[in-house]
Amino acid sequence: MVSQSLPNQYLADPDVQLMLRVAADDHEAFEELVERYQDRLIGFFYHLLGDRSLSEDLAQDAFLRVYRARERYQAKARFSTWLFRIAHNLARNHLRGMARRRREVSLAPPTNDSQAMPQQQFLADRSALMPTRIFASKEVQARVQAALNGLGERQKMAVLLHKFEGMSYEDIGRVMGLNAVAVKSLLARARGKLKDALEKYA
Helix, strand or coil: CCHHHCCCHHHHHHHHHHHHHCCCCHHHHHHHHHHHHHHHHHHHHHHHCCCCHEEEHHHHHHHHHHCCCCCHHCCCCHHHHHHHHHHHHHHHHHHHHHCCCCCCCCCCCCCCCCCCCCCHHHHHHHCCCCCHHHHHCCCCCHHHHHHCCCCCCHHHHHHHHHHHCCCHHHHHHHHHHHHHHHHHHHHHHHHHHHHHHHHCCC
């Protein structure tokens, strides 16, 4: 059932409105949500896992879960927060499964230009966590990716949601199951590690 008493701030979210239409079996609304979020989800998974094909599969799985949950949907947060919570859980489950199988996840970006993803440039453009002048270097994407790879899973997740998705501490907390204070601390530690990793390029 769709919630009948929705906070005004969530009703104002156009993506919530689309999801409410999806809940009423509006297939065009679902296609529009996929169009709006597909690249963002693939980029999110890609920067966590470093595998384009896997990222596309997980993004498809996330949308499938959204569609299957449509009749139970309740707008208790922004749509993007709800969607990325689903994505967060999928990513964590995948990483835990790989750890159990003792397999390493390659986080390096593809070397084949045909496999290169636009999210690589997006990451460099949106970072703002290191000196601006290093962006002039052709190697910047690899440097930023390598610095991100040095973060722990939760730190990396928080950085991606905060810097690249523009989420508030509160929304990141909803995605990751943390309070805002814990998110702030997590990001502070991540920034320190990124600064240490990138300052040699300054």
